Amino acid sequence: xxxxxxxxxxxxxxxxxxxxxxxxxxxxxxxxxxxxxxxxxxxxxxxxxxxxxxxxxxxxxxxxxxxxxxxxxxxxxxxxxxxxxxxxxxxxxxxxxxxxxxxxxxxxxxxxxxxxxxxxxxxxxxxxxxxxxxxxxxxxxxxxxxxxxxxxxxxxxxxxxxxxxxxxxxxxxxxxxxxxxxxxxxxxxxxxxxxxxxxxxxxxxxxxxxxxxxxxxxxxxxxxxxxxxxxxxxxxxxxxxxxxxxxxxxxxxxxxxxxxx
Numbered sequence: 001x002x003x004x005x006x007x008x009x010x011x012x013x014x015x016x017x018x019x020x021x022x023x024x025x026x027x028x029x030x031x032x033x034x035x036x037x038x039x040x041x042x043x044x045x046x047x048x049x050x051x052x053x054x055x056x057x058x059x060x061x062x063x064x065x066x067x068x069x070x071x072x073x074x075x076x077x078x079x080x081x082x083x084x085x086x087x088x089x090x091x092x093x094x095x096x097x098x099x100x101x102x103x104x105x106x107x108x109x110x111x112x113x114x115x116x117x118x119x120x121x122x123x124x125x126x127x128x129x130x131x132x133x134x135x136x137x138x139x140x141x142x143x144x145x146x147x148x149x150x151x152x153x154x155x156x157x158x159x160x161x162x163x164x165x166x167x168x169x170x171x172x173x174x175x176x177x178x179x180x181x182x183x184x185x186x187x188x189x190x191x192x193x194x195x196x197x198x199x200x201x202x203x204x205x206x207x208x209x210x211x212x213x214x215x216x217x218x219x220x221x222x223x224x225x226x227x228x229x230x231x232x233x234x235x236x237x238x239x240x241x242x243x244x245x246x247x248x249x250x251x252x253x254x255x256x257x258x259x260x261x
Contacts, residue, residue: 004078006167008036009070013163017063025060033070034077041081051077054095060102062109064159064166069101071170072177079174097175104178108186116193117158123204125151130211139215227251 016029034055042048061069076094080086129147133139173180180186205228212224227248234244 003040004074004171005036005040006171009033009074010067010164010167012036013067013070013167016066024056024058026063026066027055027057027059030059030066030070031056033067034073037074037077041077047081054091059098061105062113064113064162065105065109067163067166068105068170068177068181069098071167071172072101072174073098073170074167075171075174101177104181108181108190112186112190112193113159113162116190116197117155120193120197120200121151121155123200124154127200127204127207130207134211134214139211223251223254 012033012035016026016033019028019032020026021028031052035052038048038051042051055073059066059069073094076097080090080094125147128150129139129143132146133143136142169180169184170177209224209228230251231244231248234247
């Protein structure tokens with residue numbers, strides 16, 4: 001384990017989507033991440049070629065969580081290489097587990113990063129920008145920069161950690177990886193993000209309401225209230241998200257059209 005080049009694989013995980021294509025999705029990027037260990041695991045050229053061939057096929061998952069599958073394959077291939085010639089049954093089992101991980105890691109990753117973390121960090125960044133604007137008395141470039149920097153500082157640490165933690169955890173867990181995903185830190189992280197989302201949404205609503213009332217006066221906060229109420233009503237009516245966003249955006253233009261400061 002001490003000889004496994006985790007740092008080299010971790011660096012390559014940032015490019016796992018660079019080779020994306022329709023037939024294999026992340027498959028080529030998956031092999032690119034594994035490539036540094038090919039010569040280490042299989043010094044024999046023929047076995048190394050077989051290793052590369054069997055992992056250049058289809059693979060798809062949330063790109064940050066794909067590191068868990070990379071770590072798992074690294075562990076299984078290392079074990080098979082150390083035990084001698086792997087049987088076709090062992091190879092089929094490894095590839096079958098790799099295929100099963102696609103759906104599991106795709107679902108978990110989409111929920112954590114796209115459905116929860118991404119909108120929550122965007123909301124926190126907007127809160128930071130609006131608070132800066134309230135302190136400055138106007139929404140200028142300073143507030144916009146605070147929002148952009150806040151977004152990067154909040155979102156990036158978790159996905160950087162996930163790539164490294166996933167790689168090491170997938171390697172250490174081996175065949176017990178599905179159990180680790182079902183009962184370990186992943187469900188706890190998903191639950192905590194879901195719980196915090198309610199409070200972040202409330203904080204964003206209060207901050208935006210305060211900004212609208214301070215910057216646009218009575219018409220501003222009235223327009224904000226109308227837009228917020230419209231969004232709730234349209235969500236309950238199961239209106240499409242695109243239609244909802246267009247309506248809310250048009251309502252938010254009312255103060256500007258009235259030339260309010």
